[in-house]
Structure formats: structure tokens, C-alpha cells
Amino acid sequence: MKTPRLIRIASFIFFGSITGFLQAAAIYPIDQATILAGSKFDIKIEFNTVINLGDAEIELNGAPINKIISAQPEFISNENGKGSSILYREVQLTKAGKYQIVARAPQERLQVNWDVYATGPRRVKNVILFIGDGMTIANRTTARVLSKGIQEGKYQGRLAFDDMPSTAMIGTSGSDSLITDSANSMSAYTTGHKTAVNAMGVYVSRASDNLSHPKVETIAELIKRNTKMAVGIVSDAELEDATPGAMVSHTRRRADKQYIADQLLSSGAEVILGGGSAYFYPQSTKGSRRKDEKNLVENFKLKGYQLAFTKQELLSASESRGTKTLFGVFHPDNMDGSLDRLYLKKNTVEQFPNQPDLTEMTQSAIDVLSRNPNGFFLMVEAALIDKFNHPLDWERAAFDTIMLSNAVQIAKDFAKTHPDTLIIVTPDHTHSGSISGVVHDDKPGPLREKVGIYAEAGYPNYPKADIQGYPNKIDVSKRIAFFYGSYPDHYETLHPKMDGTFVPAVKDDSGKYVANPKYLQLQEDAIHVGGNLPSHQESGVHTADDAVLNAMGPGSENFKGFMDNTEVFKIMVQSLGLGSK
Numbered sequence: 001m002k003t004p005r006l007i008r009i010a011s012f013i014f015f016g017s018i019t020g021f022l023q024a025a026a027i028y029p030i031d032q033a034t035i036l037a038g039s040k041f042d043i044k045i046e047f048n049t050v051i052n053l054g055d056a057e058i059e060l061n062g063a064p065i066n067k068i069i070s071a072q073p074e075f076i077s078n079e080n081g082k083g084s085s086i087l088y089r090e091v092q093l094t095k096a097g098k099y100q101i102v103a104r105a106p107q108e109r110l111q112v113n114w115d116v117y118a119t120g121p122r123r124v125k126n127v128i129l130f131i132g133d134g135m136t137i138a139n140r141t142t143a144r145v146l147s148k149g150i151q152e153g154k155y156q157g158r159l160a161f162d163d164m165p166s167t168a169m170i171g172t173s174g175s176d177s178l179i180t181d182s183a184n185s186m187s188a189y190t191t192g193h194k195t196a197v198n199a200m201g202v203y204v205s206r207a208s209d210n211l212s213h214p215k216v217e218t219i220a221e222l223i224k225r226n227t228k229m230a231v232g233i234v235s236d237a238e239l240e241d242a243t244p245g246a247m248v249s250h251t252r253r254r255a256d257k258q259y260i261a262d263q264l265l266s267s268g269a270e271v272i273l274g275g276g277s278a279y280f281y282p283q284s285t286k287g288s289r290r291k292d293e294k295n296l297v298e299n300f301k302l303k304g305y306q307l308a309f310t311k312q313e314l315l316s317a318s319e320s321r322g323t324k325t326l327f328g329v330f331h332p333d334n335m336d337g338s339l340d341r342l343y344l345k346k347n348t349v350e351q352f353p354n355q356p357d358l359t360e361m362t363q364s365a366i367d368v369l370s371r372n373p374n375g376f377f378l379m380v381e382a383a384l385i386d387k388f389n390h391p392l393d394w395e396r397a398a399f400d401t402i403m404l405s406n407a408v409q410i411a412k413d414f415a416k417t418h419p420d421t422l423i424i425v426t427p428d429h430t431h432s433g434s435i436s437g438v439v440h441d442d443k444p445g446p447l448r449e450k451v452g453i454y455a456e457a458g459y460p461n462y463p464k465a466d467i468q469g470y471p472n473k474i475d476v477s478k479r480i481a482f483f484y485g486s487y488p489d490h491y492e493t494l495h496p497k498m499d500g501t502f503v504p505a506v507k508d509d510s511g512k513y514v515a516n517p518k519y520l521q522l523q524e525d526a527i528h529v530g531g532n533l534p535s536h537q538e539s540g541v542h543t544a545d546d547a548v549l550n551a552m553g554p555g556s557e558n559f560k561g562f563m564d565n566t567e568v569f570k571i572m573v574q575s576l577g578l579g580s581k
Ligand SMILES: [Zn+2]
Pocket: 134, 182, 386, 387, 390, 542
């Protein structure tokens, strides 16, 4: 029936005035959530008013909710002074279909719709998920130019993920914002649910404690609860960072790194390799960042894990046929990227000379995990692509994109003899940045006149890549002119940063970020570029641009066109049959 126009306007004004002074009431999971049948999740209903539990009516598909779910409600009579909340922990909906939840209180009515989906039987033995953190299209292109070369318009080779049969464009926005971070974007891949910036494995409710928000199950937890498969987590960032953290954690704040380290220990993942050792040692140990005396390294050892702290220890532990569980940390913080480790020896390479490459961690993880006859799920993150895109250091980002390609090649080689393996390579979000020309040192005039565009760009003169796929010289006389689209104040040098990662901006006395004067001192013709981001922002930022996903193996044919990031989870659990009875 058509509502008379006048009444519709009146009700709009009425609700508008209510939301003007009250935070919106809510139900979690949120409207339009897609939920794997049989997966565990918490339901939370937040009313705007204080009520008695007996006054609330909660219906699921028209029936009282307690007829369908067995969880007993937890009642918070007035949560943070904002109204009454009702929580149902660890709910499971095993039947696929459309669900509608309606919550009524004397003065309120809330409603959301969910889509619960089942999966067919398991189709693949192994899944390997590569995350190129923050990898944008131009990172791929620069990596291809540097690694494969290009002659008269034709690339002389392909990156390992270029020729995979399936490609999709992925939307990465979160529940709260067009722009995502690595916590909520990875959480969408690992849980199939959207969440907010800085959150993982939870919906962000009005709870004040980071760990009390309504939880959703991660793929690692699903696998451990339902199968005998092995799980591996590999990252060249701190292992407590957002991407590896979202495999196993449920927190509002990705900064809860001690909690995330604890979750890694209790996750039961068979292989855990990366940086971030500072959170695995008790606070009394020099360099520890823990706030307690727990020694997680000792605990991994007690659980029977082989331990590795250097590249050599990693390789010998993984080669040993008896190794079924392996924990390796190789740096107190984020590990060093390939440009520094292999060529320039800058950043922290002299201090930590025995860090493995992402390829070695990937090979070791596959070697150990594939000893499990029930198959494995391995997540490998090339984290530093993002860590170098932020400070506008495109050469370092390109080298780590080449490293990701090398790591993907190892997985492809494994899949040759194990064709029942689904391989996915995807960014979690993108960055700005594009190739706009070629810098020619021999062009006359001030620095900006040296940027060749269109026909004057021609081609760069990087040397042919070495056996590892990298050019051994980047400060050549004809270089890619790469410009990021979002930035703080900085000096554009149009030169690679040979002395360590670019630090574009530093704080001035008023607390605002201004161009780092170091680069003007190093290069007197550097161009001052006024920032286009708020002055409290020290680096470039993530973008909402689509992320390009590549995939191969059984199930990969489901990746196509434009997809939401939660659908990546859906395809993985469908391939693994995690929603079949
Ligand atoms: Zn980032």
C-alpha cells in the first residue's frame, strides 16, 4: 500500500530528530550480513532505551528467538548509559536461507536481514592465500618493468600471478568507512563479515572493552573446529600486525598486540613465521613490549613446536621430516624488505643479518604443512608493500612485489604436483600511485623538467634482472617517474632512497607534519610538494580503489567481475566445504 506522502515526511522528521541526539540502536551482525551456515557468531541487540529483559521481544523469522537458538541471553541493563543490550554468544544457524531478526522494546523496533549460505562438499585439499598488503595496480606494473623488462611495448615476462586463469576486482570498504585498513579488510577475508577500521573478528558495538564486542568466527578457527587440516600463518610484518592477527583474533583495536600474540599461541596453527618477536618474550627481557611475564616462545616450545630464529634455523627445521609444527620469529619488529636485505643493506639489515626471505618462509611453511595428510590452509602476507607505499617509497614497494611474485611461484610449483590446491593472490586494499613517465638525468633544466612524458618518456634503463628477479641497480640514469596521489608535505627528489626508507614528513613544533628537511640537504634541487592530506597525517593513505585478485586451482573459477571482499571468504569456505553437514 502506498503511504500518503504527508505521513511519510512526518515520520522521516520524527526519526530524524531522534537520531539527532541518540546514537542509533543496532543489531549485530548488521543488516545484509552473509553468514556461513554452521559458523559461530554472537548476536547483539542494542536498544536506545533502558528496559527490563522481559519487556524485549526478539524474533527470528517470526518465531521467538529461543525456539531457534539454544544460547541463553546475557542482559546488560544499561550499557555505558546508552540503553539496554542483549547478547547471545556463539550462535550457529545451520540451515541456509534468508533470516530476519526483529527486536521490539516498549518504545523501539529494530530489524535486520541476513543471508545464511551453506557450501557443497569439500573440493580442494589445500588453500594458499597470498595477501599483497596495500598492493595497488602500479606496484604490479613497476615490479613487472623492473623484474621482466619491457621492449617496444611488450613485457619480456610475467609476474607469477599475472597468468593465473581467474581475476576479480575486489571492493574493500568496511562497515563504517569507504576507506579501510588492514584489520577490517583482512577480517572480511578471514570471517566473511564486514567490520570497522582497526577491528578484526568482531562487529564494533558500543561495548567499552575492546574484547567484548560481538565476535564472528575466523577461517582458522572454523578449520580447527571442523577438520584435521593444518593452518599456517606467515608474514614479514610483526606477527601481531593486523593481517596475520585477523586470522585468529577478535578485538576492536588492532593495537592490542600482546593479546594478538597470545591468540597466535592458542590458535593451534601449525606454522607461524614472521617478525614481531618483541611481543613473544616476557617484559623483563630486553626489547620486550609485553606488559606481563609470559614467555610465549617457551610456551611454543612446551607445545612441541620446532623453533627458528634465523634463516638457517628455519631451513634446517623445515627440512627435517619430523617437523610438523614450527614457530619462527626473525625480527623484533617488521622484517626488512628485499631491496635492503639483498642489495642496499640499509634499515635494520646490519643489525639483523639472518632474516629469511618471504620465499624461504613460504617454502618452509608448505614443506611442514604438507606433511599433514588432511591438507592445509596457508596465509602468506607480503606486508611491506604497504609499509613502503605509505612513505611514498615506490622502489622498495616494487622490490617486495617482486618478492611476492617469487613466493607465489613456489606455491605454483607445489600446485604442479598437488593440483588440488586453490591459490589466491590479492591485496587487502590499495594505495594511490601511478607511473607517469621516465626521469632522464641528462634532460636540461631544473628537476621537474627531467620528467619525460608521453614520447619523451621512452623507456627506463634498469639492468636486466638477476637470477632472483631483481635489477641489481636502481639509481640508473633513466628511472620510472612514479607519483603517489595522496601525501603529506614532502620533498620530491625523483631519486631512489639509497640510505633507507623514505621519511617524507616530520613533526614541527606545532605538531603538524612538514616536509623532512633532510632530503633538501641531500639534494638541493628537490621539489617542495605541499601536502594534500590533513597536516596530522605523516604518510600516504589507503585508497578505496578496487583491489585486483588473481586465483588458480579448483574453485578459482568463482572469482570474476567485481566482488565484495566478504565473497573471498565465501569462495574459500565453499572450496573447503566448511558449511556442509
Ligand atoms: Zn597500510
